[in-house]
Amino acid sequence: NAGxxxxxxxxxxxxxxxxxxxxxxxxxxxxxxxxxxDPGMGLRLIHYSVGEGTTAKGEVPDGYxxxxxxxxxxxxGLESAAPSQTSVYFCASSFPRxxxxxxxxGPGTRLTVL
Amino acid sequence: GExxxxxxxxxxxxxxxxxxxxxxxxxxxxxxxxxxKQELGKRPQLIIDIRSxxxxxxxxxxxxxLNKTAKHFSLxxxxxxxxxxxxxFCAASIYGAxxxxxxxxxxxxxxxxxxHP
Numbered sequence: 001n002a003g004x005x006x007x008x009x010x011x012x013x014x015x016x017x018x019x020x021x022x023x024x025x026x027x028x029x030x031x032x033x034x035x036x037x038d039p040g041m042g043l044r045l046i047h048y049s050v051g052e053g054t055t056a057k058g059e060v061p062d063g064y065x066x067x068x069x070x071x072x073x074x075x076x077g078l079e080s081a082a083p084s085q086t087s088v089y090f091c092a093s094s095f096p097r098x099x100x101x102x103x104x105x106g107p108g109t110r111l112t113v114l
Numbered sequence: 115g116e117x118x119x120x121x122x123x124x125x126x127x128x129x130x131x132x133x134x135x136x137x138x139x140x141x142x143x144x145x146x147x148x149x150x151k152q153e154l155g156k157r158p159q160l161i162i163d164i165r166s167x168x169x170x171x172x173x174x175x176x177x178x179x180l181n182k183t184a185k186h187f188s189l190x191x192x193x194x195x196x197x198x199x200x201x202x203f204c205a206a207s208i209y210g211a212x213x214x215x216x217x218x219x220x221x222x223x224x225x226x227x228x229x230h231p
Contacts, residue, residue, distance in 0.1 A: 031217050040123070042203055042221040043158070058218070059115070090157065094217050099165050099209050101146060101217035105157040 001026050004106035006091050012112045013081045021076040021109050023091030031094045032074040033058070033103065034066060036087040043090065049074055081113045116141040118206050120222025127194050128230050135225045137204035138186040144206040147187050148219070149178060152201045161202075162189070165209075194229045201226050 004025045013019055023032065030051050035043040045058030047066040055066045063085060065077045074093075078085060088110050092103040117140040127133050139147075148163035164171045164178045164187065171178050175194075180187040191198055205219040 033218075040223055042118075042120075042223045043219075044221070045218060048218060059220075096209065096217040099146060100163065101207060101209060101219070102148070102160045102163070103217070103219065105159070107157050
């Protein structure tokens with residue numbers, strides 16, 4: 001099993017450009033999440049999904065959109081990139097049960113917005 | 115919403131010493147507390163977790179303690195080794211009946227642990 005994968009691994013954008021980050025998981029997990037990681041700020045939840053066709057806002061959703069058309073994929077879109085969106089983006093998936101929710105993370109995407 | 119504070123932000127120890135990282139949370143309804151380890155350039159990985167109905171949990175050289183009254187929990191690493199050097203994140207979550215919290219985790223800011231040989 002590949003677990004959680006993300007594409008691309010690196011990307012450089014100019015201000016105002018758009019892009020989509022793809023997350024895929026082969027563990028049949030219901031829940032998927034997008035986080036951003038900035039120095040000294042930990043991991044902050046952008047959007048999440050509790051199943052195919054559902055999405056919801058997290059802690060820092062502004063400037064991002066998501067879609068979950070298939071259970072195994074969770075897409076994160078930036079419509080008009082800004083320098084403040086320079087960050088490392090992690091996708092995660094989980095199958096909460098019995099009070100435990102281990103989240104499995106992808107390898108991350110390093111995004112730079114110039 | 116939930117707020118998680120983590121201290122210290124950096125921790126430097128000698129190999130063989132113990133390391134302790136502390137976190138406080140704000141929402142008394144939180145009942146699931148995982149710890150993640152992130153090596154340089156790698157993804158975060160779960161190393162240990164604890165539920166609110168348990169006060170302490172151990173797994174070899176690592177242990178986590180929880181004080182619900184004070185709303186804080188701690189990670190203890192004994193006999194540290196250079197390969198323990200990494201960033202450690204605590205997190206808190208509300209795991210309600212039927213999973214209505216959707217497993218959302220609120221993370222602390224992270225602690226950079228350096229173990230010197």
